[in-house]
Amino acid sequence: MVNVVCVKQGGFYGPEYVNRLYNMVARNTKRPFRFVCFTESRDGLDEYIEARPLPYHLRGWWCKIPLFAPPMCIENDQIICMDLDIVITGNIDWLLDYHGNFAVLNYHWKTVNDANAPKYYNGSLWSLKPGYATHVWENFAHHGDEIMKTHYSDQEYISTQITDADLIQDMFPGEVLGFNTHYWNLKGAERKYTAKSMWVFHGFPKPAEVYKKVDWVKEHWQ
Numbered sequence: 333m334v335n336v337v338c339v340k341q342g343g344f345y346g347p348e349y350v351n352r353l354y355n356m357v358a359r360n361t362k363r364p365f366r367f368v369c370f371t372e373s374r375d376g377l378d379e380y381i382e383a384r385p386l387p388y389h390l391r392g393w394w395c396k397i398p399l400f401a402p403p404m405c406i407e408n409d410q411i412i413c414m415d416l417d418i419v420i421t422g423n424i425d426w427l428l429d430y431h432g433n434f435a436v437l438n439y440h441w442k443t444v445n446d447a448n449a450p451k452y453y454n455g456s457l458w459s460l461k462p463g464y465a466t467h468v469w470e471n472f473a474h475h476g477d478e479i480m481k482t483h484y485s486d487q488e489y490i491s492t493q494i495t496d497a498d499l500i501q502d503m504f505p506g507e508v509l510g511f512n513t514h515y516w517n518l519k520g521a522e523r524k525y526t527a528k529s530m531w532v533f534h535g536f537p538k539p540a541e542v543y544k545k546v547d548w549v550k551e552h553w554q
Contacts, residue, residue: 334363334365334409335366335368335406335408336366336414336428337414338353338368338369339371339396339416340416341370341371341392341395342392346376349540350416352553353416353420354367354378354380355554356418356552362425363425367380367382368381369381370387371383371384393455397469397489400465400466410430410459410460412459415456415457417532417539419530419531419549420552421531422530427459432459433460433498434461434465434498435458435459435498435503436454436455437500437508437532439453453490453497468493468494508530511531511532512535514526514531
C-alpha cells in the first residue's frame with residue numbers, strides 16, 4: 333500500500349493542515365493508501381491519521397531526510413512525501429500509480445524576489461521507492477551538522493545527492509502548479525484558476541492566509 337507522508341514539526345502549521353491534507357488525498361484518489369504524519373504531538377489530528385514520532389530529533393525540513401534511510405521509518409510500498417501547504421484540486425491517481433525510484437518537482441518556480449536564486453529540486457512533493465538512494469541518509473547521518481550549515485534546505489541537499497531524478501513536470505505536464513507563479517502573482521485577466529491536480533504554495537502566502545480571499549482555495553482546502 334502506498335504511503336502518503338507529511339511532517340509536522342513545531343507550531344507554524346496547525347493540525348488542521350494535516351487533517352485537510354488527508355481529506356484532500358482521500359477525496360482525490362481511488363487508490364488505497366496509508367497516511368502517516370511524523371510529528372511530536374498528535375493533538376488535534378483526526379483519529380484516522382497515523383501519527384509517528386519525529387525521527388532522530390531533527391527540526392524543520394531536515395525531518396524528511398530519514399525517509400531515505402533503509403526501510404525503517406516507512407515500510408512496504410512507495411513513499412509519497414507532501415508538504416502540508418499543498419492544495420489538491422483534482423484526481424491524483426497518476427501520483428499514487430508511480431512506482432519508480434525517485435520523482436520530484438523540477439527546479440523551483442520563481443517568486444517575486446528570487447529571480448537569481450539557485451535552481452534545485454522543489455521538495456514540496458516527491459515520491460521514493462523505499463531502499464533507493466540510501467546514501468542521502470547515510471551521508472547526512474555522518475555529516476549532518478556540516479550539511480545543515482552548507483546547504484540552505486533539504487531540497488538543496490537532495491539535489492546534490494540525486495542528480496537523475498524523474499521530474500514530475502516532465503512526466504505529468506501541468507498536473508502540479510505553483511500558487512505564486514501561476515496564480516497569485518499574476519495581474520488582472522492573467523490571474524485565472526486552472527483546475528489542475530495540485531497547487532504548491534511555495535513561499536508566502538499560505539492556504540490559511542488566502543482561504544477567505546480565493547474561492548477555489550476555500551472550496552478545496554478542507
